[in-house]
Amino acid sequence: MTLSKSPEKIRSLFNGIAEKYDFMNNLISLGLHRKIKKISAETLDIKPHSKVLDACCGTGDMADIIKKIQPLADVTGCDFSEKMLEIAKAKIHNVKFIYSDVSNLEFSDNNFDFVTMAFGLRNIANPEKVLNEIYRVLKPGGEFLHLDFGRKNLLNGIFDIEAPLFAKMFYGNKSPYEYLVKSKRVFPEPDELIEDFEKCGFKFKKKKDFLCGAISVQIMKK
Numbered sequence: 001m002t003l004s005k006s007p008e009k010i011r012s013l014f015n016g017i018a019e020k021y022d023f024m025n026n027l028i029s030l031g032l033h034r035k036i037k038k039i040s041a042e043t044l045d046i047k048p049h050s051k052v053l054d055a056c057c058g059t060g061d062m063a064d065i066i067k068k069i070q071p072l073a074d075v076t077g078c079d080f081s082e083k084m085l086e087i088a089k090a091k092i093h094n095v096k097f098i099y100s101d102v103s104n105l106e107f108s109d110n111n112f113d114f115v116t117m118a119f120g121l122r123n124i125a126n127p128e129k130v131l132n133e134i135y136r137v138l139k140p141g142g143e144f145l146h147l148d149f150g151r152k153n154l155l156n157g158i159f160d161i162e163a164p165l166f167a168k169m170f171y172g173n174k175s176p177y178e179y180l181v182k183s184k185r186v187f188p189e190p191d192e193l194i195e196d197f198e199k200c201g202f203k204f205k206k207k208k209d210f211l212c213g214a215i216s217v218q219i220m221k222k
Helices: 007-031 032-042 059-070 081-090 127-137 154-171 173-184 192-200
Strands: 049-053 074-079 096-099 113-119 136-151 203-210 217-221
Touching: 007 032, 007 049, 007 154, 007 173, 032 059, 032 173, 032 203, 032 217, 049 059, 049 127, 049 192, 049 203, 059 113, 059 136, 059 173, 074 081, 096 217, 113 127, 127 192, 154 173, 192 203, 192 217
Parallel strands: 049 074, 049 113, 074 096, 113 136
Antiparallel strands: 136 217, 203 217
């Protein structure tokens, strides 16, 4: 299955759903997405003054969670959806949010102790380029946390049905969520992702599954 992921299309899609993005995430996941993000972030040993980049930050959930876990961390969120960033900046005031394309990060080499990305990589046309950028901006020994859908099991299938349905009911347009379902179906499963990460120079550290493997987090080290 081929799926267009041109940057212009993806930016337009996320700008279009930004206003109700948090509401839809809470509805579709029954609020579990924030709990999963919190448990995932807690697997990182983020110390005071650690520098953390949340790439493809969207409306800022992951960056906010990290800042609450370690209030003294220096947390930056970046995204190329202007509307998503507007919402993040309006609701979260102790995190720096910047407009930046994750495939061409505006940071120097060896800059961050941690880079996180939740539900973002599968929307990128050239993931290898993005992974190389993340590797570049991480300090030696730094860690990359990747969180997204995992094995294509029954719970994953339920999401495929309910996401467009709820989008039609509460958002009025199911097509953006039909894209998100399709992007999930063609995205590699966690073990395949780990191999892709290792090809970019990362070393596998740990993996944790949620909801019988329907969601998975992988921690890689530079």
